Amino acid sequence: MGQREQLELLPGTLDLLILRALVRGKMHGYGIAHMLKVTSADVLDVGESSLYPALQRLLLNGWVTAEWGASENNRRARYYTLTAAGRKQLSAERADFERMVAAIQRVLETA
Amino acid sequence: MAKLLRRFRYWLHRGKMDAELAEEMEFHRAMLADHGGSPAVMGNTTLSREDARAVWIWPWLESLCQDALYAFRTMRQEPAFTATALLALGSAIGLNTSLFTIFNAVALRPWPVRDPSRVVLVNRFVREGGGDFGIAEYRYLAQFSRSFSGLLAIHNGERVKMQDHPQQLTYVSGNYFRVLGVQMERGRGFLDQEDVAGAPEAVAVISYELWQNRLGADPQIVGRNIRLDDTPFTVVGVTPADFTGTNPLRNDIWTPLPARKLLRPNDPSVQSWLTSPKFCCTPMAGRLAPGVTRSQAEAELAILIDQFRTDNQMGVQRPQIIATGTSWIEGPRKKRQVVPMILTLFFAVTLVLLLACANIGNLLLARAAARRREIAVRLSLGGSRLRIIRQLLVESMLLAVAAAGLGMAMAMVVPAAVFRRLAEEQAFHVAPDLNVLTYTIVVATLSCLAFGLAPALHGTRGGISAALKAGSESEGAQRARLPLRSLLLAVQVAISVTLLANAGLLVRGMQRAQALDPGFDVRNSTVLSIDLPASQYTGPRTMELTRDLLAQLDHSPDQPACGLALNPPLSNTNYITSFQLTDQPGSPMLHIYSNEISSGYVAAMGMRLLAGRNFVPEDTARDVVVINEAAAKRWWPGQNPLGRTVLANEKMRQIVGVISDVYTNDLSSIEAVIYFPIIGRWGAPSIVVHDRGAASLDRVAAIVKRIEPQAQIRAEPLTANFSRKLRPSIYGSELAGLLGLLALAIASVGMYGVFAYVVGQRTREIGVRMALGAQPRQIVRLVLGSSARALVCGLACGIGGAVALSTLLSHALPGIDPLDPVAYSSVVLLLSAAVVLASAAPARRATRVDPVRALRWE
Numbered sequence: 001m002g003q004r005e006q007l008e009l010l011p012g013t014l015d016l017l018i019l020r021a022l023v024r025g026k027m028h029g030y031g032i033a034h035m036l037k038v039t040s041a042d043v044l045d046v047g048e049s050s051l052y053p054a055l056q057r058l059l060l061n062g063w064v065t066a067e068w069g070a071s072e073n074n075r076r077a078r079y080y081t082l083t084a085a086g087r088k089q090l091s092a093e094r095a096d097f098e099r100m101v102a103a104i105q106r107v108l109e110t111a
Numbered sequence: 112m113a114k115l116l117r118r119f120r121y122w123l124h125r126g127k128m129d130a131e132l133a134e135e136m137e138f139h140r141a142m143l144a145d146h147g148g149s150p151a152v153m154g155n156t157t158l159s160r161e162d163a164r165a166v167w168i169w170p171w172l173e174s175l176c177q178d179a180l181y182a183f184r185t186m187r188q189e190p191a192f193t194a195t196a197l198l199a200l201g202s203a204i205g206l207n208t209s210l211f212t213i214f215n216a217v218a219l220r221p222w223p224v225r226d227p228s229r230v231v232l233v234n235r236f237v238r239e240g241g242g243d244f245g246i247a248e249y250r251y252l253a254q255f256s257r258s259f260s261g262l263l264a265i266h267n268g269e270r271v272k273m274q275d276h277p278q279q280l281t282y283v284s285g286n287y288f289r290v291l292g293v294q295m296e297r298g299r300g301f302l303d304q305e306d307v308a309g310a311p312e313a314v315a316v317i318s319y320e321l322w323q324n325r326l327g328a329d330p331q332i333v334g335r336n337i338r339l340d341d342t343p344f345t346v347v348g349v350t351p352a353d354f355t356g357t358n359p360l361r362n363d364i365w366t367p368l369p370a371r372k373l374l375r376p377n378d379p380s381v382q383s384w385l386t387s388p389k390f391c392c393t394p395m396a397g398r399l400a401p402g403v404t405r406s407q408a409e410a411e412l413a414i415l416i417d418q419f420r421t422d423n424q425m426g427v428q429r430p431q432i433i434a435t436g437t438s439w440i441e442g443p444r445k446k447r448q449v450v451p452m453i454l455t456l457f458f459a460v461t462l463v464l465l466l467a468c469a470n471i472g473n474l475l476l477a478r479a480a481a482r483r484r485e486i487a488v489r490l491s492l493g494g495s496r497l498r499i500i501r502q503l504l505v506e507s508m509l510l511a512v513a514a515a516g517l518g519m520a521m522a523m524v525v526p527a528a529v530f531r532r533l534a535e536e537q538a539f540h541v542a543p544d545l546n547v548l549t550y551t552i553v554v555a556t557l558s559c560l561a562f563g564l565a566p567a568l569h570g571t572r573g574g575i576s577a578a579l580k581a582g583s584e585s586e587g588a589q590r591a592r593l594p595l596r597s598l599l600l601a602v603q604v605a606i607s608v609t610l611l612a613n614a615g616l617l618v619r620g621m622q623r624a625q626a627l628d629p630g631f632d633v634r635n636s637t638v639l640s641i642d643l644p645a646s647q648y649t650g651p652r653t654m655e656l657t658r659d660l661l662a663q664l665d666h667s668p669d670q671p672a673c674g675l676a677l678n679p680p681l682s683n684t685n686y687i688t689s690f691q692l693t694d695q696p697g698s699p700m701l702h703i704y705s706n707e708i709s710s711g712y713v714a715a716m717g718m719r720l721l722a723g724r725n726f727v728p729e730d731t732a733r734d735v736v737v738i739n740e741a742a743a744k745r746w747w748p749g750q751n752p753l754g755r756t757v758l759a760n761e762k763m764r765q766i767v768g769v770i771s772d773v774y775t776n777d778l779s780s781i782e783a784v785i786y787f788p789i790i791g792r793w794g795a796p797s798i799v800v801h802d803r804g805a806a807s808l809d810r811v812a813a814i815v816k817r818i819e820p821q822a823q824i825r826a827e828p829l830t831a832n833f834s835r836k837l838r839p840s841i842y843g844s845e846l847a848g849l850l851g852l853l854a855l856a857i858a859s860v861g862m863y864g865v866f867a868y869v870v871g872q873r874t875r876e877i878g879v880r881m882a883l884g885a886q887p888r889q890i891v892r893l894v895l896g897s898s899a900r901a902l903v904c905g906l907a908c909g910i911g912g913a914v915a916l917s918t919l920l921s922h923a924l925p926g927i928d929p930l931d932p933v934a935y936s937s938v939v940l941l942l943s944a945a946v947v948l949a950s951a952a953p954a955r956r957a958t959r960v961d962p963v964r965a966l967r968w969e
Binding site for chain 2: 053059075077078
């Protein structure tokens with residue numbers, strides 16, 4: 001149990017966020033988690049229990065590839081790169097997500 | 112598709128992938144620690160890793176493994192059920208697999224040669240009988256045929272002595288090993304110049320087995336001499352271990368065709384056999400030339416045979432030529448005789464398998480009933496019905512797989528043992544191969560579905576609430592729903608009755624065959640065979656011996672009736688001669704069974720002279736013959752054959768007598784036979800003595816010894832030949848009996864299971880009845896009555912099935928009466944005994960139910 005209340009991610013959105021994070025270039029797992037945390041102003045704290053299965057899922061689907069490299073503090077780290085299929089998936093999922101959010105928003109506002 | 116490939120790649124490198132994942136997560140933790148986070152936030156690392164890894168594995172595969180594990184645990188918890196089911200199914204699958212193993216080894220494998228699909232056996236069918244080819248004819252065909260890259264002549268079935276042991280020898284054409292593509296273990300095959308009729312060469316190829324077992328695997332064997340019937344032959348080659356020859360009998364030695372002259376130096380017929388166009392009976396095979404089809408080759412051979420017969424003034428024959436593959440099942444001649452037998456056998460073992468399936472189906476049904484509550488709970492907790500059916504099917508599959516393992520184990524042992532018992536000289540590799548494995552898997556899968564599906568569907572249907580409420584089955588509702596159980600019981604009874612009844616009919620048929628009158632006096636006759644040292648005994652001397660025997664045996668008044676014959680009755684050899692009706696113009700050259708006999712033979716055998724006269728001693732110098740009744744009826748129906756002349760064995764001969772028919776070759780049919788007066792040209796005769804007493808046999812033996820001191824004499828009662836011929840039907844009825852008893856045993860276990868189940872389910876009702884004063888007898892009747900309908904239905908269907916099956920069988924095996932009352936009543940008795948046995952323990956338990964406890968129950 002964390003000390004702070006964590007927001008639960010909507011199912012499926014973690015994959016989308018990881019893909020989005022990789023648009024700028026290759027990153028390792030910790031980097032992705034760190035970036036999500038920073039850019040969401042500490043709201044999204046993704047633990048390895050959900051991050052690594054998600055990364056494996058993306059590898060399986062061929063949306064990212066992985067290679068080993070040296071990290072900024074000179075340790076061996078696995079870097080993930082977005083593939084062309086991953087880019088396509090990102091834009092499709094993003095469109096879906098935006099439609100979904102807009103729809104939810106509309107429902108909430110009328111209620 | 113790409114996804115599947117990635118999964119597969121992951122699976123291949125799963126060890127490395129796992130290590131990488133672990134390292135990656137380790138890095139993550141380290142980074143987190145560096146940046147002031149606490150590892151505790153990370154949660155359970157192992158679990159996370161498991162989750163990440165699970166992405167790659169099919170979820171259903173994983174749950175299938177769980178199902179299997181669960182099934183395994185369930186099976187271990189119920190050892191009695193598991194053992195019963197495994198034993199029944201294992202033996203049933205084992206039977207099927209064993210039969211298929213034998214069938215596969217005997218019937219499905221082609222000759223062990225290079226590219227066997229292009230090698231064909233050339234079969235010739237002639238309306239008048241007499242098949243295969245003369246060697247002169249073969250040479251003509253081999254010379255002119257363009258359809259074959261090589262034609263072979265293969266003359267089987269000669270026995271020669273080597274180091275005092277009989278060995279099987281085959282005469283082959285010079286191109287035999289070359290055309291078949293046999294890679295010699297040592298030395299070479301034959302050369303064409305070793306296969307020239309005028310210049311026989313004493314060369315031999317020996318089998319790997321003979322080389323290993325009799326010749327000490329001598330590495331210098333090629334070029335060495337071996338003695339075959341005391342004639343020296345040079346070994347030129349040794350066949351590889353996997354070449355077992357081209358006939359069903361194991362073959363030890365091959366020589367070129369003309370070498371027969373060396374082995375039978377004084378037999379003038381060998382020269383004719385090698386060169387006369389009128390000889391027959393050498394099988395021919397060939398390797399088709401590239402691109403030539405079987406029918407093209409058949410057509411070409413038919414034309415060439417016509418030309419050959421025209422060239423040799425032999426008249427038109429119009430034989431039917433059929434080229435077939437070399438596996439046994441493809442031979443058209445054998446097919447007609449044996450295929451119904453094989454089908455019946457497969458049908459019988461399939462019935463046993465079905466029986467086992469019905470049995471296990473019933474056991475599973477009883478178990479599903481016991482697990483109703485568990486299943487109901489799972490259904491109510493949201494388990495899908497499909498998922499539970501799958502679970503139950505996985506349990507069945509596990510059973511089937513284990514049983515298939517048992518079956519394969521049986522297939523490794525049983526067929527070899529059967530072969531050792533039936534025929535030690537067969538050349539078949541009976542070890543199970545890929546075909547057998549495939550067959551076993553198919554059989555196991557089908558049987559798993561057969562016994563598993565119905566109980567699984569049956570067990571998962573019906574309302575959840577009812578099952579949960581009642582706890583166990585409510586008796587009234589369940590009795591109405593029982594037909595599946597009764598049906599399965601009836602099936603078991605029906606199948607075991609069918610098999611048992613047929614076994615009974617076969618045994619009765621065999622008894623009848625043993626009592627069959629073969630046309631001669633089996634019980635009181637003895638055959639003396641004379642063995643002579645082959646090297647010293649050549650044509651003229653066997654003729655002298657025969658003449659002396661004729662003179663001395665016929666002129667001793669204190670002798671029992673005795674006679675000489677070239678071929679004693681029911682031996683394994685047949686003599687066939689050419690035959691033509693000269694008084695009917697244009698009649699073709701035929702082939703007919705022949706024998707040579709002395710005048711005393713008819714009396715010694717207990718045969719009768721029907722017309723004309725018996726042979727007299729002077730007939731050895733005359734061209735006269737005697738025929739049997741079958742021959743007279745066939746060619747001179749309603750006429751008198753006496754005094755007519757026929758062309759037999761290349762000479763004009765007059766018919767002087769007709770004698771009664773006997774079963775000379777086998778016990779299934781009477782053939783037309785022509786008898787020549789015995790001269791002894793073909794070898795030493797056998798003596799048939801109408802007596803079994805040692806004293807008179809010794810007297811006859813003493814006469815032979817006086818004439819030829821070196822002779823070795825073997826006495827064998829005719830009953831020995833007779834029972835040798837009966838052996839197939841004896842084995843057949845033994846096998847049927849075994850199947851029937853196995854079926855009855857499995858069905859008894861099934862009946863026991865049902866009775867025990869009924870008692871278990873109706874304990875309360877029985878308790879109430881006992882409390883109300885029911886007698887034990889009435890309780891027993893209650894238990895038995897619960898299944899009476901199924902038993903009676905099964906019995907009726909079984910008898911119906913038995914009548915149908917045995918009617919089919921009686922076409923293949925004469926002597927079977929499909930309505931034999933003795934067989935059927937003994938089956939009913941056996942079944943009743945089985946019912947009593949199977950119900951004894953459950954009935955006892957029922958009569959001991961304590962009313963008080965039974966009522967307090969639940």
